[in-house]
Structures are given as structure tokens and as C-alpha cells.
Amino acid sequence: MNWWCSARGLPWDWTWKAFPGAWILVGAMLAAYWVPLRRLRPRSEPPSPQRPYAVRFVLGVVVVWVAVDWPLGLLGAGYLLSAHMVQHILLTLVAAPLLLAGTPPELARMLLGTGRRMRIARAVTRPVPALVLYNAVLILTFVPAVVDAAMPTQLGSFAVEMAWLASALVMWSPVMAPLPEIRTLSAPGAMVYLFLQSLAPTIPASFLTFGRFPLYGVYELAPRVWNGLSAGADHRIAGLVMKIGGGLVLWGFITWICFTWYASESRGSPDAGHARRLEG
Amino acid sequence: MSTTHVRRAAATAALLALSLTACTAARGPTPGVTDRESSVSNPYGLEGVYLPQPQTKPEFTLTDTSGRPFDFQAETAGSLTLLYFGYTSCPDICPAHMATIAAALDSMPTVRDRVKVVFVTTDPERDSPSVIRRWLDNFSSAFIGLTGTPEQLAAAQIAANVPVAQKESTGSGGYGVSHAAQVIAFTPDGLAHAVYPFGVRQATWANDLPILLKLGAPGGPWSAEQRGLVVSGAVMPAPARKDVAAVYLTVENAGRQDDALIGATTMAGPPVEMHVVKEEGSSVVMQPVDEMPVPAGGELRLEPGVRHLMVSGLTQRLRPGDTFVLRLRFRNGGIVPVAVPVISYADLPVSSDMGDAEMGDMDMGDMEHERT
Structure with missing residues (x-):
């Protein structure tokens, strides 16, 4: 039994397969959320965080689970680049903001402390470093040599997916950091920031969509999932998923920020940072 | 590199x-x-x-x-x-x-x-x-x-x-x-x-x-010609028998790599064997061989009384004036197609190596065969 999804070169079938690493990750995330919160809360208060936080966090964990476990995890690791791209979008553009929005400030403060970890967090979650870090990870993890070397191994596949998630948490922090100690952008700033982020994947997506030949050997030579879906078509779909799918998610956020900003302006309240609006 | x-x-x-x-x-x-x-x-x-x-x-x-x-x-x-x-x-x-x-x-x-x-x-x-x-x-x-x-x-x-x-x-x-x-x-x-x-x-x-x-195109760097193999003088004396005939030719290897003739086929498909001719006592013996070397800078001469290609299984008697295509297979030079005209025995150039043998009287079918 494999603990994590990876490219194995075996024919694809729809028989369920167990990947305990995915379950352990999900369990660890939930434990890392609830156990500290139980300690933090006074005995007089309910042991769980406020419901909206919990709902968002659990949704984020569910998205992580869907992205890394069978079938999507296995399809993305060793069969279809388009599935790999869906994984990327789920982990970076859906799960990461949900996890951040689901983290109560006291838990974030406990995790980061007030010392070195907090200083590092404040440094890397400023907009420019966050954007650079996220896109550096994006580019690195989509370099053909890296993909072809990493995806056939469980550790490599795990590392790529965790790098996506970690860099996405950093990337979203300037927009929705759970702590007031970490400055978030104003609504217009957040919209510009996310707009810039929506442009960045256009370049690698173009290589995938308009490339003469498939970029990644691991997906080009993988056993086909459907006879009608060639490696070239899969690469083109992956490029469109990266460009259009990712763009839709980011533009959805931009629209949402715009509307909530407009609503707050209409009420005459100053823009106090939309992070507050995320609070339950 | x-x-x-x-x-x-x-x-x-x-x-x-x-x-x-x-x-x-x-x-x-x-x-x-x-x-x-x-x-x-x-x-x-x-x-x-x-x-x-x-x-x-x-x-x-x-x-x-x-x-x-x-x-x-x-x-x-x-x-x-x-x-x-x-x-x-x-x-x-x-x-x-x-x-x-x-x-x-x-x-x-x-x-x-x-x-x-x-x-x-x-x-x-x-x-x-x-x-x-x-x-x-x-x-x-x-x-x-x-x-x-x-x-x-x-x-x-x-x-x-x-x-x-x-x-x-x-x-x-x-x-x-x-x-x-x-x-x-x-x-x-x-x-x-x-x-x-x-x-x-x-x-x-x-x-x-x-x-x-x-x-790999004809005349390209990998073709036999570019590798220095030139085939000339291919002829088939009009056979005395309907089903067996010999082919003579010369292969020059101007290249720097040794080569060897390792087989031949006809378009129609009759088998072609490579024979060397030996004199054993008073009789002449044809011995099949798997290859005939063509040394770099040298030549391979297939001539009467020495060595030849023997086409057997012909379905019709070839006569002077006919032409057929033989495909020679070289170890390194690949396949070289050769047009082989059929000539009368009288027109066959006689090699000095033949000695006193009278090729015009030679009947390939009656010749002794030795298997290796």
C-alpha cells in the first residue's frame, strides 16, 4: 500500500485505493485545530471555536482531503495534468483561504507566538514577498524536470502539494490574515493584489495551452484514463484550467471584496480592512 | 563531445x-x-x-x-x-x-x-x-x-x-x-x-x-553510395536451366569501414544464395557462405569460377536482353538495389582466375554443392 498518491505507471482503474497519508494529514489538521483551542478556551466556555470559523476551517480541510486523496490525488499525481491543475487550484485558491478564514485569532496567535516565528510571518506575509514566494513555488513546482522527478515518488508528490498549500497560506495572508498583528491590505489594495496574482499564471498556462508538445513526460507517457483524451489535449485542458479556473476563483474574490467594500462605503463606515469582515 | x-x-x-x-x-x-x-x-x-x-x-x-x-x-x-x-x-x-x-x-x-x-x-x-x-x-x-x-x-x-x-x-x-x-x-x-x-x-x-x-534517404549520408559502396558490372549469364542462374558483379568499398555482403533477394522472391567455388581434385564444388567481406578500400569480385550469387526457384527462363532487380544486403551499407541484365555466355567476361574452366559449359544445377 502507498501512503501518498504518486505516478506509478500502472493502468488507471476506478477501483478505490487507500492512501493513509491523506487521512493522517486531514486528522492532523483537525487535531491541530481543536486540541489547542480546547486548551485556550476557559472551562466555562464551550470547547469549540465559534461556529463560522469552524465551518470554514472544516470546509478547507475537506477541500484538502478531496485534492490529495483518491481519485483526484492519484489522477493528478500520475495520469492527468488537468487533474493535477485542479488539485493546485483546490489547494491554493480554495482550501488555503478557507483555512485562513477558519482560523480564530487566538489560535493563530498561539501558533505564531510573539517572537521569531511572528517576525518571520510578518515579513513573508507582506504583499510583495508573499506574491514572490507564492509564484516562485508555482514556477518551481511546474518546471518539467521537477514535475517529472517529483511525481513518481510519494515523498516528491507530497512535497509539491504541501509546498502549494504552504505558499498559498502565505499568498492569502495579505488579504485575510487572521491576526491584526499581520497587516492586511485595504479593499482596493487587495483587489489589485489579487488581480496581479490572476495575471501571473497566464504565462505557464500559455505554455501548456499553446505548446507544440506536452511539457511533462510523466503525463505524456502515463497510461490513458480515457482513450479519447490524448496527452496533448490533457495539457491544453490543464492550461485552460490554470488560466480560466484559477482566474475565475480570483476574480470571484475580487468581486466579493468589491461588493463588501461598496456596501461598507455605502453605510458610511470607513474601510477598516476587510479582514475584519471575515470575522464571524 | x-x-x-x-x-x-x-x-x-x-x-x-x-x-x-x-x-x-x-x-x-x-x-x-x-x-x-x-x-x-x-x-x-x-x-x-x-x-x-x-x-x-x-x-x-x-x-x-x-x-x-x-x-x-x-x-x-x-x-x-x-x-x-x-x-x-x-x-x-x-x-x-x-x-x-x-x-x-x-x-x-x-x-x-x-x-x-x-x-x-x-x-x-x-x-x-x-x-x-x-x-x-x-x-x-x-x-x-x-x-x-x-x-x-x-x-x-x-x-x-x-x-x-x-x-x-x-x-x-x-x-x-x-x-x-x-x-x-x-x-x-x-x-x-x-x-x-x-x-x-x-x-x-x-x-x-x-x-x-x-x-537515410537514397544518396544520403547513410546510403551505401555515401558509405563508399559502389556496385558495378552486375550480369547474369543466360542460364542453361530454367530454374537456376548465377549473378556476377563487383562491389567497391571506398569507405573507411569494412563491410560485408550478407545476402540478396530478388523482387519476385526466389531465394538467392552466396556461393564460393572451390576445386576439389577434378571436380568443382560450390560452397554456400553467410557473408562475403568487402574490406575498406578494397573490393569484392563475384566472377565465374570464384564466387557468385545463385538465384534458384526461377519460374521462367531468363533470356539475353531481360533485366531484373536484385537487392543486395550489406551489413553496414544496407540494401542496395542493382539492375542485373541477362547476357549470353559468349558476352561474359572471363576471369583469369577461372583457369581452364569453360563457363559456357557450366551447368549450375549439376554442380556439386557442399553444405557448411
């Missing part, structure tokens, strides 16, 4: 290793390739596994998907031919090879029509002609599918210098087929100068196919 070539060679060696170790359905080594050779760069910019010693095109006749006999040598003569042994139920290597080649050819319309892809099944039990056709059509309707009896298919694999495929039980009552995983690329000169193990990608085909077409 340039850095690029080193990288290419390393990548090729890695691909080769991958194809031989990671693919459970594949078996056997790449023909003609040693570890040392596969890591040697080639001067032609090929990304496939270059064969310093080219492989000759195999002779076999199988049945195509329309039920007609398919003479591999004759039907693919003059074309760049990609030969692959596989089976349609193959879950990984075979569809990947076919899909990769098809996609690469689709991207090169000018090359596509000059390449023949021949898929030979190693699973005749399940791969009927219609099954092969339907499967190949998933990739390209131009791909040629062949089948035959298990014996014919085994002979074809042996002729192509690949290990004969074996059935392997999958444990659930079914079976897979362990087969060679490489595509053999025969250039128009009738030789394979490169093979492509599993793991070769579309970009590699796109790089290599134009090179193979160019270098």
Missing part, C-alpha cells in the same frame, strides 16, 4: 534503463545496443538510441488488417518505417508508443506521409485483424497492423532481432504479454540506425524523424 550531446546521451541511457526496468510488460534488451554504445553520443543529432552497427530490415510476410499478405520488406521499401511488436490489450507501453508517434506525426504534415508505422501483434489469440484495426484507428488510420500464426510472429520477432514475446498469467484467469518495448526505425536505405525504447516522447520523434528521413 558537446555538453548537449552528453546530456542527450545520459537522458537516452536513463530512458533505456527505465524502459528495461520499470515496465513490467517489456522484455529483453534493445537489439544491437550495449550499455557502452547506448551512452555514446551520435554525430547526427538523434535523441533516440543510435546504433553504431545498423540493423538490417527483417524479412517476413504477415497478414494485414484487411486480410491481405504483407511482405514487410517489399511494402516498406524506400520508406521510413517504424516497426513495433505489441498487443492491443497492453495497458501502458503499447498505447503510449502509438499515441506518442501519432501525435508527433500529426504535428509534422510534411513528414507524416513519408513514414510508415507497422504494428505487429504479439497476441494473435485476442488480436484479430478487426481488433487491431479498431485499436490502431484510435491513433491513426494510416498505421499498419499485422498478425499471423504464433510461429510466423515468433519468426518475425527473431528476424527483427527482438526477444520473442511470452504470455504471462495475470492471476485472475487472464494474461498479459511480455514483449519488446522498443520501436525500431528503419530508414529508406533499409537499415535501422536507431531504436526508441519506452519513454520516448513526442518531442524526440519530432526531432528524429526528419533526421532519419534525411540521412
Whole structure:
């Protein structure tokens, strides 16, 4: 039994397969959320965080689970680049903001402390470093040599997916950091920031969509999932998923920020940072 | 060796290793390739596994998907031919090879029509002609599918210098087929100068196919002429008997590499043997040989009383004035077609080596044959 999804070169079938690493990750995330919160809360208060936080966090964990476990995890690791791209979008553009929005400030403060970890967090979650870090990870993890070397191994596949998630948490922090100690952008700033982020994947997506030949050997030579879906078509779909799918998610956020900003302006309240609006 | 070539060679060696170790359905080594050779760069910019010693095109006749006999040598003569042994139920290597080649050819319309892809099944039990056709059509309707009896298919694999495929039980009552995983690329000169193990990608085909077409074209750098082989003086004396005749010719090797004549065929298919003539006491004996060396800078003279090619199985008596085509096969020079005029014995130049033998009176059929 494999603990994590990876490219194995075996024919694809729809028989369920167990990947305990995915379950352990999900369990660890939930434990890392609830156990500290139980300690933090006074005995007089309910042991769980406020419901909206919990709902968002659990949704984020569910998205992580869907992205890394069978079938999507296995399809993305060793069969279809388009599935790999869906994984990327789920982990970076859906799960990461949900996890951040689901983290109560006291838990974030406990995790980061007030010392070195907090200083590092404040440094890397400023907009420019966050954007650079996220896109550096994006580019690195989509370099053909890296993909072809990493995806056939469980550790490599795990590392790529965790790098996506970690860099996405950093990337979203300037927009929705759970702590007031970490400055978030104003609504217009957040919209510009996310707009810039929506442009960045256009370049690698173009290589995938308009490339003469498939970029990644691991997906080009993988056993086909459907006879009608060639490696070239899969690469083109992956490029469109990266460009259009990712763009839709980011533009959805931009629209949402715009509307909530407009609503707050209409009420005459100053823009106090939309992070507050995320609070339950 | 340039850095690029080193990288290419390393990548090729890695691909080769991958194809031989990671693919459970594949078996056997790449023909003609040693570890040392596969890591040697080639001067032609090929990304496939270059064969310093080219492989000759195999002779076999199988049945195509329309039920007609398919003479591999004759039907693919003059074309760049990609030969692959596989089976349609193959879950990984075979569809990947076919899909990769098809996609690469689709991207090169000018090359596509000059390449023949021949898929030979190693699973005749399940791969009927219609099954092969339907499967190949998933990739390209131009791909040629062949089948035959298990014996014919085994002979074809042996002729192509690949290990004969074996059935392997999958444990659930079914079976897979362990087969060679490489595509053999025969250039128009009738030789394979490169093979492509599993793991070769579309970009590699796109790089290599134009090179193979160019270098392996008649008159190209890989052709016998460019390698320094020139055949002249080919003649067949009008035979005394209807079914047996001798051919004489001269091969000059102006190249720097030793070569050898290793066989010959006629377009019509009668067998051709290579004979040397020996005098044993008072009788003259013809001894069949497997090859006749053509040394670098030297020549091979096939002349009466010394050595000749013997065409047997002729169905009609050839007369002076007739001409037929003989295809000579050289170890390195590939296939060289030669037009052979039929002349009368009186016009046959007599070699000084013949001594007192009177070739006009020689009857090939009556001559003593010695088997080695």
C-alpha cells in the first residue's frame, strides 16, 4: 500500500485505493485545530471555536482531503495534468483561504507566538514577498524536470502539494490574515493584489495551452484514463484550467471584496480592512 | 563531445534503463545496443538510441488488417518505417508508443506521409485483424497492423532481432504479454540506425524523424553510395536451366569501414544464395557462405569460377536482353538495389582466375554443392 498518491505507471482503474497519508494529514489538521483551542478556551466556555470559523476551517480541510486523496490525488499525481491543475487550484485558491478564514485569532496567535516565528510571518506575509514566494513555488513546482522527478515518488508528490498549500497560506495572508498583528491590505489594495496574482499564471498556462508538445513526460507517457483524451489535449485542458479556473476563483474574490467594500462605503463606515469582515 | 550531446546521451541511457526496468510488460534488451554504445553520443543529432552497427530490415510476410499478405520488406521499401511488436490489450507501453508517434506525426504534415508505422501483434489469440484495426484507428488510420500464426510472429520477432514475446498469467484467469518495448526505425536505405525504447516522447520523434528521413534517404549520408559502396558490372549469364542462374558483379568499398555482403533477394522472391567455388581434385564444388567481406578500400569480385550469387526457384527462363532487380544486403551499407541484365555466355567476361574452366559449359544445377 502507498501512503501518498504518486505516478506509478500502472493502468488507471476506478477501483478505490487507500492512501493513509491523506487521512493522517486531514486528522492532523483537525487535531491541530481543536486540541489547542480546547486548551485556550476557559472551562466555562464551550470547547469549540465559534461556529463560522469552524465551518470554514472544516470546509478547507475537506477541500484538502478531496485534492490529495483518491481519485483526484492519484489522477493528478500520475495520469492527468488537468487533474493535477485542479488539485493546485483546490489547494491554493480554495482550501488555503478557507483555512485562513477558519482560523480564530487566538489560535493563530498561539501558533505564531510573539517572537521569531511572528517576525518571520510578518515579513513573508507582506504583499510583495508573499506574491514572490507564492509564484516562485508555482514556477518551481511546474518546471518539467521537477514535475517529472517529483511525481513518481510519494515523498516528491507530497512535497509539491504541501509546498502549494504552504505558499498559498502565505499568498492569502495579505488579504485575510487572521491576526491584526499581520497587516492586511485595504479593499482596493487587495483587489489589485489579487488581480496581479490572476495575471501571473497566464504565462505557464500559455505554455501548456499553446505548446507544440506536452511539457511533462510523466503525463505524456502515463497510461490513458480515457482513450479519447490524448496527452496533448490533457495539457491544453490543464492550461485552460490554470488560466480560466484559477482566474475565475480570483476574480470571484475580487468581486466579493468589491461588493463588501461598496456596501461598507455605502453605510458610511470607513474601510477598516476587510479582514475584519471575515470575522464571524 | 558537446555538453548537449552528453546530456542527450545520459537522458537516452536513463530512458533505456527505465524502459528495461520499470515496465513490467517489456522484455529483453534493445537489439544491437550495449550499455557502452547506448551512452555514446551520435554525430547526427538523434535523441533516440543510435546504433553504431545498423540493423538490417527483417524479412517476413504477415497478414494485414484487411486480410491481405504483407511482405514487410517489399511494402516498406524506400520508406521510413517504424516497426513495433505489441498487443492491443497492453495497458501502458503499447498505447503510449502509438499515441506518442501519432501525435508527433500529426504535428509534422510534411513528414507524416513519408513514414510508415507497422504494428505487429504479439497476441494473435485476442488480436484479430478487426481488433487491431479498431485499436490502431484510435491513433491513426494510416498505421499498419499485422498478425499471423504464433510461429510466423515468433519468426518475425527473431528476424527483427527482438526477444520473442511470452504470455504471462495475470492471476485472475487472464494474461498479459511480455514483449519488446522498443520501436525500431528503419530508414529508406533499409537499415535501422536507431531504436526508441519506452519513454520516448513526442518531442524526440519530432526531432528524429526528419533526421532519419534525411540521412537515410537514397544518396544520403547513410546510403551505401555515401558509405563508399559502389556496385558495378552486375550480369547474369543466360542460364542453361530454367530454374537456376548465377549473378556476377563487383562491389567497391571506398569507405573507411569494412563491410560485408550478407545476402540478396530478388523482387519476385526466389531465394538467392552466396556461393564460393572451390576445386576439389577434378571436380568443382560450390560452397554456400553467410557473408562475403568487402574490406575498406578494397573490393569484392563475384566472377565465374570464384564466387557468385545463385538465384534458384526461377519460374521462367531468363533470356539475353531481360533485366531484373536484385537487392543486395550489406551489413553496414544496407540494401542496395542493382539492375542485373541477362547476357549470353559468349558476352561474359572471363576471369583469369577461372583457369581452364569453360563457363559456357557450366551447368549450375549439376554442380556439386557442399553444405557448411
